Amino acid sequence: MRDQIIEILEDINPDADYETCTTLIDDRYLDSLSxxxxxxxxxxxxxxxxxxxxxxxxxxxxxxxITKLVxxxxxxxxx
Amino acid sequence: MKxxxxxxxxxxxxxxxxxxxxxxxxxxxxxxxxxxSYAFLMIMSGxxxxxxxxxxxxxxVTGLTMGHFQARRDxxxxxxxxxxxxxxEACKRTNRWVMVAxxxxxxxxxxxxxxxxxxxxxxxxxxxxxxxDKTFEPPLWIAPMGISFYTLMAVSYLVDVYRETVKPDRNLxxxxxxxxxxxxxxxxxxxxxxxxxQGTWEGNPINRQNLYTGFxxxxxxxxxxxxxxxxxxxxxxxxxxxxSLVNGGIIALAAVLYTIQLYCDFSGCMDVAIGLxxxxxxxxxxxxxxxxxxxxxxxxxxxxxxTLGSWFKDYVYYPVSLSKxxxxxxxxxxxxxxxxxxxxxVSSIALFCVWFLNGLWHGAGSQYLFFGMYYFVLxxxxxxxxxxxxxxxxxxxxxxxxxxxxLMRRVRTLLFVxxxxxxxxANDLPSGLAxxxxxxxxxxxxxxxxxxxxxxxxxxxxxxxxxxFIALVFARDYAYEHDHNLxxxxxxxxxVIRWAAWIAIVMAVVIFGAYGHGxxxxxxxxxxx
Numbered sequence: 001m002r003d004q005i006i007e008i009l010e011d012i013n014p015d016a017d018y019e020t021c022t023t024l025i026d027d028r029y030l031d032s033l034s035x036x037x038x039x040x041x042x043x044x045x046x047x048x049x050x051x052x053x054x055x056x057x058x059x060x061x062x063x064x065x066i067t068k069l070v071x072x073x074x075x076x077x078x079x
Numbered sequence: 080m081k082x083x084x085x086x087x088x089x090x091x092x093x094x095x096x097x098x099x100x101x102x103x104x105x106x107x108x109x110x111x112x113x114x115x116s117y118a119f120l121m122i123m124s125g126x127x128x129x130x131x132x133x134x135x136x137x138x139x140v141t142g143l144t145m146g147h148f149q150a151r152r153d154x155x156x157x158x159x160x161x162x163x164x165x166x167x168e169a170c171k172r173t174n175r176w177v178m179v180a181x182x183x184x185x186x187x188x189x190x191x192x193x194x195x196x197x198x199x200x201x202x203x204x205x206x207x208x209x210x211x212d213k214t215f216e217p218p219l220w221i222a223p224m225g226i227s228f229y230t231l232m233a234v235s236y237l238v239d240v241y242r243e244t245v246k247p248d249r250n251l252x253x254x255x256x257x258x259x260x261x262x263x264x265x266x267x268x269x270x271x272x273x274x275x276x277q278g279t280w281e282g283n284p285i286n287r288q289n290l291y292t293g294f295x296x297x298x299x300x301x302x303x304x305x306x307x308x309x310x311x312x313x314x315x316x317x318x319x320x321x322x323s324l325v326n327g328g329i330i331a332l333a334a335v336l337y338t339i340q341l342y343c344d345f346s347g348c349m350d351v352a353i354g355l356x357x358x359x360x361x362x363x364x365x366x367x368x369x370x371x372x373x374x375x376x377x378x379x380x381x382x383x384x385x386t387l388g389s390w391f392k393d394y395v396y397y398p399v400s401l402s403k404x405x406x407x408x409x410x411x412x413x414x415x416x417x418x419x420x421x422x423x424x425v426s427s428i429a430l431f432c433v434w435f436l437n438g439l440w441h442g443a444g445s446q447y448l449f450f451g452m453y454y455f456v457l458x459x460x461x462x463x464x465x466x467x468x469x470x471x472x473x474x475x476x477x478x479x480x481x482x483x484x485x486l487m488r489r490v491r492t493l494l495f496v497x498x499x500x501x502x503x504x505a506n507d508l509p510s511g512l513a514x515x516x517x518x519x520x521x522x523x524x525x526x527x528x529x530x531x532x533x534x535x536x537x538x539x540x541x542x543x544x545x546x547x548f549i550a551l552v553f554a555r556d557y558a559y560e561h562d563h564n565l566x567x568x569x570x571x572x573x574x575v576i577r578w579a580a581w582i583a584i585v586m587a588v589v590i591f592g593a594y595g596h597g598x599x600x601x602x603x604x605x606x607x608x
Contacts, residue, residue, distance in 0.1 A: 011418065012418075012419075028378060028381065031377055031378075031381075031462075032377075032392055032396055032397075032426075033377075033422075033423060033426055033430075033458075033462040035397075036400045036401070036409065036422045036423075036425070036426040036429075037418060037419065037422040037423070039401060040406070040409050040410070040413060040418075040421075040422050041418065043406075044410075050401065051401065052393075052397040052398045052401045052402075053242040053244065055397045055401065
């Protein structure tokens with residue numbers, strides 16, 4: 001899952017080092033326009049729904065945080 | 080008393096508030112701040128605060144109602160093993176209506192008080208297009224001070240309660256203080272409930288470190304406002320009021336100086352608000368982060384009036400762009416236009432909503448709507464062009480991180496900002512368009528070169544003082560941009576150096592402040608919005 005997420009991110013903005021970066025939102029690697037692309041890609045790839053309330057810096061500042069969010073939403077969907 | 084920038088606020092209101100706060104028991108300190116906040120608003124606006132009381136009660140009751148349904152849902156969930164999803168959905172549906180009712184009541188008051196006149200005018204204009212001569216004359220209500228700010232804060236609280244990121248507040252006093260606390264009631268920052276509500280109500284004692292940091296921040300705010308902003312106003316006002324009398328060079332200079340004036344005025348007010356908050360142990364979010372170092376207009380708006388931008392992002396942009404209908408459109412657009420341009424095309428719907436509302440929030444005037452649309456187009460085009468610029472740079476081996484390239488992007492962004500502010504400050508849209516045109520059709524540097532520029536409002540001494548302090552403001556921003564927190568550095572020194580630095584700033588304000596004979600007091604610019 002993590003690798004798939006990195007692939008999606010690199011397609012949206014190749015400028016960041018996604019393995020190490022923990023400030024994707026704070027340092028504007030992901031702006032609000034690219035967030036819409038990212039959410040659409042994640043929803044399609046993992047068959048989840050990401051509500052607006054989940055689109056926060058905490059959930060999107062690093063690949064690990066995004067992975068955690070996706071894992072949680074996949075689990076919630078299975079419930 | 081019309082703002083923080085008067086002697087009576089600094090010499091009487093502030094010390095009395097601090098004294099009263101300090102001498103009462105901790106549990107009563109929130110109430111003291113509440114009393115002073117309402118007193119501040121009543122003194123400032125000169126009228127009762129009935130609308131704020133109404134907004135507070137509406138927000139309080141709406142929050143509690145949502146809390147009631149959430150508690151009932153939790154009780155039901157504890158009893159069942161199956162059908163949990165349906166229970167959750169039902170609660171969400173009910174609360175959505177409750178939230179919408181609360182928001183509409185709050186926005187209804189804002190609309191009635193701020194925008195009725197403007198829309199009556201628009202309505203009459205539209206009818207006249209069809210040959211119907213009908214003039215609407217809405218009652219002349221005067222919008223109470225701070226309504227644009229506390230309404231947004233109330234809406235954010237209601238949405239957060241609906242989303243269950245904050246718990247509904249049972250303490251009416253705390254919620255009332257969150258909406259009305261006197262440091263932010265005039266111009267923001269538009270703080271979230273989760274950021275300040277607890278801090279304002281807790282009543283922690285004023286300590287020496289916070290006192291110094293707060294006083295320092297307030298002094299810096301006074302310097303920006305009284306030395307720079309109010310001085311530049313002497314030049315900016317006459318040029319914008321009688322632009323047909325001056326040449327294009329002067330108009331261009333006035334647009335630049337107005338941008339600096341607005342920055343020093345608004346960020347100066349924020350320094351005072353954040354400083355006041357600091358004294359009372361309230362951590363406000365920053366509202367400016369060196370905006371003139373932005374590489375793009377989109378980035379500029381992440382650094383300028385940050386709390387308004389993030390409010391629109393969280394409560395308009397994402398809810399619209401991630402709503403079910405818009406998501407369906409995104410899926411279709413991605414299939415047709417690809418993963419990059421598809422979402423971009425669809426997110427323009429949300430972006431349009433944001434910038435239309437942003438323009439409208441600033442005022443009921445055609446120039447503000449134009450200002451909003453101007454940034455909508457710039458930011459949307461920026462999103463469209465950026466991938467292209469990126470691939471062109473790669474193709475031709477241009478280093479996008481090189482200093483000259485970054486400088487070029489910064490200068491370009493500044494030019495866009497200056498043009499935007501010209502329209503924003505113009506008396507109306509036709510004046511803004513005429514001024515913009517005049518920059519090119521009547522461009523001349525003659526007034527500047529022959530010294531007649533000094534007849535417009537600022538004499539040579541004013542230009543020199545403004546120049547020096549603008550340089551200091553930008554030097555401070557430059558230091559912050561490069562991670563040198565000057566305030567923290569000074570705070571770390573011994574008491575003599577710390578207070579000497581504070582006294583130096585206060586003395587500079589006393590000596591060089593644009594107040595008294597020959598100067599006109601200027602109300603904080605964002606207080607009118």
